[in-house]
Amino acid sequence: MPSQARLGLTETQFLIQEQGEVQVWLKSSQKEDQCLCDAAELVVRGQGYGTDDEAAREGERWRDVISRAFARIHLAADFADRKPSGILTTAGEAWMGELFGHPVRGAVPGVTVFEDQQDLRFVSVPAAEGCRRPSEDWNRRVLTQAAQLHDPLAAPERLAFDLYSGSFFQVSADSRLLMLTMAIETLLDPQPRSNVAQAHVNAMIEATETNPDLTPAERSSLRGSLQWLQDESIGQAGRRLARTLEPRKYDGRPPAAFFTRCYEMRSALTHGHVPRPDHREVGLLAASLELFVADLLAGRLLVELPD
Secondary structure: OOOOOOOOOOOOEEEEEEEOOEEEEEEEOOOOOOOHHHOOOEEEEEEOOOOHHHHHHHHHHHHHHHHHHHHHOOOOOOOOOOOOOOOOOHHHHHHHHHHHOOOEEEOOOOOOOOOOOOOOEEEOOOOOOOOOOOOHHHHHHHHHHHHHHOOOOOHHHHHHHHHHHHHOOOOOHHHHHHHHHHHHHHHOOOOEOOHHHHHHHHHHHHHHHOOOOOOHHHHHHHHHHHHHOOEOOHHHHHHHHHHHHOOOOEOOEOHHHHHHHHHHHHHHHHOOOOOOOOHHHHHHHHHHHHHHHHHHHOOOHHHHOOO
């Protein structure tokens, strides 16, 4: 649950459905006796299913039920399947089961199907976290050189730096990649297309204006869209900006090709691509995109103090 919201139920468990042997209930995943209104982490438990496949299908269905219900009461939930997480191996489960004296399963994001066992416990393994510290000498050199250059940020660069910095506070790789591509977009300066291309666009605008079969609303909408075509696309402007970082490479790609791949991923995330992009690839791209945006914002320091 988000830090600013909780479920408004005072019991420790809420039975959502009971049909024959099948029961589905909502409970805290942290403490057995914790009230739902105090729980930051919840779990939907279901039992009474005959097969793994049936349980898996029902698990996905109940995820959707909870999502619909939470939307109606203006709550949110992070199902954590786009977050980094640790993994408890089968051997680790057996070792911990012997250590604690009861069966243990590794808690993984999403729907988990398991055979019901008495005193079964779920154990979550946090993802490893690191802290990067540039060397003391590098810090001193960069800060001293930046003071000497005194190269102020333009307004778009200042906004881009805010977005770049904000990405470091996002837990999911999806959010980081989206904020970083937004930072790049603020730095773009689309240039006019060639005279031939502009003349072609103007001809389409004129044809739209003189078409008697179009309604005024359609004519206005099409005219606005066509006028955008007078300038180069976001992709073209982004690749042109990216080439200023050559001959560096990001994720093994030349800058322009790397930008294209990131922007394709951004489109897949924002336009409802199904299935959703693999979160591991998103994470790898986001990590390299941090360096890419930082290099764009470094200005003359990137030349004065090369890697």
